[in-house]
Amino acid sequence: MRALWGLAGIIAALVCSMAIAVAIEEGGRRSGFDFMTPETQALQADDMSNPGMLWVLQGEQLWQQAEGRAGVTCSGCHGDASQTMRGVATRYPAFDEATERPIDLAGRINSCRTRQQQAEPLAPESNALLALTTYVAHQSRGMPITPATDARLAPFRDNGRRLFQSRIGQLELSCASCHDGNWGKRLGGSVIPQAHPTGYPLYRLEWQTVGSLQRRLRNCMIGVRAEPFAFGAAELVDLELHLTERARGMLVETPAVRP
Amino acid sequence: MARALINVPKTVKRGEIVEVRAMIAHPMETGYRVGPNGSNIPRDIIRRFACTYGGEEVFWADLHPAVSANPFFAFTLVASTSGTIKFTWTDDVGKTQTASAEITVS
Secondary structure: HHHHHHHHHHHHHHHHHHHHOOOOHHHHOHHHHHOOOOHHHHHHHHHOOOOOHHHHHHHHHHHHHOOOOOEOOOOHHHHHHHHOOOHHHHHHEEEEEEEEEEEHHHHHOOOOOOOHHOOOOOOOOOOHHHHHHHHHHOOOOOOOOOOOOOOHHHHHHHHHHHHHHHHHHOOOOHHHHOOOOOOOOOOOOOEEEOOOOOOOEEOOOOOEEEEEEHHHHHHHHHOOOOOOOOOOOOHHHHHHHHHEEEEEEOOOOOOEEEE | OOEEEEEEEEEOOOOEEEEEEEEEEEOOEEEOOOOOOOOEEEEEEEEEEEEEEEEEEEEEEOOOOOOOOOEEEEEEEOOOOOOEEEEEEEOOOOOEEEEEEEEEEE
């Protein structure tokens, strides 16, 4: 009988530890880079081998290219990106006055395109949008993530945290179940990282291309067999907002390489 | 202009062995995948990669559908004379993309 009670106790403790995913302490935060093999780390560290640099290269070309009915280039207003765009990506998602909602970097580029250049917005995950986003974010490489402290962002950030902790899908898992509660363990063959968005847009060897944080989030949602939010959905931007707050102070790696 | 990253040392000593690296943005679509509408995505791969040094071909490779997207090559050359190192990528329909770099041998 005593043995049975002991067993019940162990099961209860196990269930509790699974239910409460404790947030990662600030000192214990690690970039996904630290969980990779030395070979993949070397791929990211060397700009001549990092395939993400191909998108940086394309972004640099697009930055100088006139678009839309206004016929202006990005550089026409913003000048030299290495000066003007330095540190910009560390503050995104930021509050957008026009829509009174947070907007991420790719969203800002598209809104600049439609309003200033009077061009058609670029499709989500299109090469051109990824290239421009990667190019802009690359200018902040090595700088700490410092999310905007705008008070108007607070309700959206709270919603992002709620989404991060909500169990979804047929597997009934939240983001926190894996990335707060079980990071460092394995899911199939891969190590579960802490989910800090330090290197987006990044080159995933699995994708064989550069992809956005939204693509990654949608992938995870499909993984837990939930219906993913559409690209550009308000919920995804709120999640991005929470994730950048969670990674405050970590260094930007764009373009990162991940397995 | 190809969307390619090439790495050739600018100045080297005569007889030195130099590493040359080249990577190009290319989907390397195998032709075996099915698109959202149910029809096959047409094959689109680079068939041949070649490198010439001062006009002479010094390295070439045939590529097949199993090669991943954005193929990366690294190989070594013996620096003999100053000149142009030119890279050519030829795809399925015979379209070529090129990139080149100058090397100075002292």
